[in-house]
Amino acid sequence: MMRLGGIAVAIASAAAIAAPFFLKPYGIFLISTWAVLTIAAIGLNLTLGYAGQISLAQGAFVGIGAYTVALLTPAGVPFFVAFMAAGLLSFAIGWVLGYPALRVQHHYLAFVTLAFSTLVFLVLRNEEWLTNGIYGIAGTSRPTLLGWQTGAARDFYFLCLGVLALLSLATWWMLRSPWGRAFVALRENPVRALSLGLDTRRYTLMAFAIGSSLGGLSGALYAPLVQFIEPSSFTLGLSFNLLLMVIVGGSGNFFGPFVGALIAVLLPEWLRVTQGYYLIVYAAAVMVMMAFCPAGVLGLIERAGGMLRAPRKAAGAFTDGAAT
């Protein structure tokens, strides 16, 4: 299974590298969007899927990151400095947003983060002196990295892919370290975790802060990708979309966000033939999926793999962090 997984990752990586050479500019734009949103989804998967803290504010952090870069780079700040600033700012705000999670859980926490999301939207829309309000900010330039101009669509895609690869590796490292175990413990049984010496307060705040910073870093790439940002791009809709990516892909599964984001970005395009019915078809597909496979697409694949391998006793536990 491990080897099969390795082969699947290698094939997927090769496909991700080869794809832009076979795609038209719009296709490249779509896979760049996939790479950027996957970063945010990885962050949410960390907070929600691993650590079990529901957040409906991930879209707001994408907005915070996007505005940070869109505001700093015209002022002469180098892109990569602005990029780091977006991550750090989101980390700090995410840390603060984690405090309510120390007191409330589940749907109550969902409402706290939902309120935060609305708050960020209102700030982006109303504080015109800073954010230019509903007129948005256009023309965030794409960076040059050691002489490599990423202005062209394909070059910028490779930049996004590279950042995605680095951040995925960092997340993977963290999740296989004792921290990953601690996050899962936080999700599965915080009372017992506390009695085993886990400082659940610090781990909860960390889960929020790191997840949020990945949202911010995603936004930092989003601004130069679309080159026009406005407040309505970062409403609850985006947060829900990111939540859907995590859950459809497989909440608490490392590769879930990659698959979930791919579906969320591509499905609307494929369903374009259905015209206005796209959302209906999409919603129906998600409902069927949740009813029959709450562990997401990857959960489904794992289950199929498990059934092929050995018709042993079926493990009843499903991998759904959101439900715990």
Next chain:
Amino acid sequence: MTAVLEVTNLRKAFGGIVAVDGVSFEVRAGEILGIIGPNGSGKSTLFNCVLGQLQPSAGEVRIDDKLTTGMRPCDLNRLGVSRTFQLLQVFPQLSVRDNLILAGQEHQGSMASRLFGRADAGLGDAAGQMIEFFRLSHLADEQAGSLSYGQQKLLDAAMAFMAGPRLVLLDEPAGGVNLTMLGHLRERLRAYHAERSATFVVIEHQMEFVMALCTRVLVLAEGRLIAEGTPQDIRRNPIVIEAYLGH
């Protein structure tokens, strides 16, 4: 003999209901103290107050002469006090091995060192030994949730021992465990006690288990201590019989 744990006039009220009412006792190093009492007599509340899951309304808790009243469970655990809960408390989606590593990992290094250090926090061998000690080797890499109830109960106890605590509070370790597994659990607890000279406090309903394991027994009824003595004394004590059989 020195006292590892000293509880003085501990009181816990939930609104008008006084669950623990002025309880004082000490636990001496190396003993296995049993706490028995009818349902609702305040045994688990007492544990929760001692270990920080609940804040006592009044009274003091000292561990090794250090005042620990109101400390957080995670800090108490790092002082070398560990516990199991009445209901099963393993992490079902972690493997048996990971459950054990988790139970020990927070006792070493700083949070940052755990991020950059080894994935098993240097506890792979210790976890392996604990798995062997509780005879769970064939299940080491299974998800804890797929184990039988009795096996999970063993794992639950093993986790409490993983960080090498001086004092372990076991809340109904025998609850819902079949007889064969019960004998095995008792034997393992006794072996651990002998090997590590750890101190145990055991809450239990299963009288045979208490009588065979404990060196001293406290009896709790309606939040108060009503008797103390060796298992033999307690078995014959008319007050205890009265408390158990009712009025």
